[in-house]
Amino acid sequence: MANERSTRRHKALRAEFRQQCENRRAPCHLCSQPIDYSLPKDHPDAFENDHFYPFSTHPELVDDPANFRPSHKSCNSSRGNAEVTPTLGPPSEAW
Numbered sequence: 001m002a003n004e005r006s007t008r009r010h011k012a013l014r015a016e017f018r019q020q021c022e023n024r025r026a027p028c029h030l031c032s033q034p035i036d037y038s039l040p041k042d043h044p045d046a047f048e049n050d051h052f053y054p055f056s057t058h059p060e061l062v063d064d065p066a067n068f069r070p071s072h073k074s075c076n077s078s079r080g081n082a083e084v085t086p087t088l089g090p091p092s093e094a095w
Contacts, residue, residue, distance in 0.1 A: 013065055013068075017049055017070075018047055018049065021035070021037070021070040022037040022047070026070040027070070028070060029071055030084070031075050035070060035071075041073070043073065044073050045072050045073070045074065047070060048073040049069075050075075050076045051068065054080075057081055
């Protein structure tokens with residue numbers, strides 16, 4: 001079975017999603033920090049398309065744009081196929 005993430009359709013969906021994220025300056029959904037969309041794809045802080053429900057556990061969602069999330073390459077790699085743990089974000093002030 002071929003890797004469904006390498007199909008022409010998936011590559012087109014991924015490119016369209018990346019452009020949408022860049023246009024709205026979407027931050028990383030895992031760490032909430034800004035993404036530098038000008039970085040080369042092999043840079044740890046570069047944009048990478050993350051699947052909210054991982055491909056390894058939900059292959060049927062590989063081409064579903066509703067499952068795509070913007071992330072840093074390093075954040076996506078660190079997460080692996082673990083569930084996304086919601087966080088409250090940075091505190092509004094020091095207590």
